[in-house]
Amino acid sequence: MNHIFEIGRYWIFMKGLFTRPEKWKVYFKQIFVEMESMGFGSLVIVAINSVFMGAVITIQSAYNILNPAVPLSAIGIVARDSIIIEFSPTIIMMVLAGKIGSSISSEIGTMRVTEQIDALEIMGINSSGYLVLPKLVAAVSILPFVVILSMFMGIFGGWIAGDLTGVVPSNDYLAGIQNGFLPFNVTFAMVKTVVFSYIITTVSAYHGYYTQGGSLEVGQSSTKAVVYSNILILIFDYILTMLFLA
């Protein structure tokens, strides 16, 4: 029963989000502020995660390919496709759900418990639209670029790891990542990224917006935001994979 209530309230929250802004110019400025915070603010964590993720995928792929008939360049193919289709758009977005999602939830939650949202409402401002819409637009615009960067960093990490450990020579790895590349995979990854960006932003904002109580509840909302975002990312990952690849 509680989940039905939450889903219903989420859709009401969404309806409030897509109403006409009081002043486009203010919203537009805010979008760029959020883009900078979400995009540039996530580069370091995304780069570190992607390089190590690519390195691990490459070494594990080499470890699992035992048949000497399989060329070493296959490791490059496996690493590239795993990174592009799954690891960058899904795992990195789950990492970002932790970073961006908790930040959104705690920021809005704190505004709720310190009556800043009430202050916006009193002024006649649509608080959900003002606080969340710029974040949503910023996330769906900038996170695909972050994920593309993650793809490059992941493949680069695999190359370095393969070469340093000697499990796959540079020439074989580079030949592998260029062999049989399907641009559709990138399109699929971008669709996933946009959907996951939407989930992270709206679910986290929803949990922050309906926070009641004090600092303890802000923390709880933040945790809920990350947990629910990750669960929904996994569910929608499955749904999208069924729709596009099955």
Place this chain on the structure above:
Amino acid sequence: MIEVKNLNKSFEHKIVLNNISCTFEKGKINLIIGGSGSGKTVFQKCIVGLLTPESGTVLYDGRDFLNMNKNQKKEVRQDIGMLFQGGALFDSLTVEQNVMFPLTMFTDMTFIERRARANECLKRVNLDNVNKLFPSEISGGMKKRVAIARAISNNPKYLFCDEPNSGLDPVTSLVIDNLIKDITEEYDIITIINTHDMNSVIEIGERIVFLYKGNLEWQGTNRELMEVDNVELNNFIFATKIMQNMKHNSNNQLS
């Protein structure tokens, strides 16, 4: 004038406001007083529309606020300024940007005009050289004054204050009280203050509404307050020795 008629509000079967009716007059300091948990904040939030009552009417200069559509409510709200208990300043904006915020959202003023108006409002609340500071860098009293400056920046017709003196020392409380009083007279607005600070009641209260356990127990002027024969109100007002002495002196002067 703001008129409240037969307002009822409850939370999960617990009645918080029971059939409240009263009026708040223009150019006067209207106080809502009562102990903690008496329903003051809920009452004020129902009047400004942050909470929806089960039944009742709230009229802003004759306009039925509760039955307005979203856009009509937005228009009324642009005439409302509110000072929240903790100030409710936006943490991500500087003091100046906080005061400019309502002007940025609802007027076509240029940046220079908005900044000039913000400086004018900050000067009005006796704040200098804090424009570029963030709310986390100023004291509690300063936050309240910035919140007052923000509340008056868009020339409101109605000013609501929720416990403006809470957490402040007596001197700063007096400064805030006098500021609210001066602004009410200067702008000729309707000011409604929630408080349980007896100094405010004595110093600036003109019309007083006393809530007790969700009921409107008494309403009148601060002059009538000293002579009223209501047990609950007397228990609340004259709870401290200072107030008891004040009443004793007042009675002696009369006799």
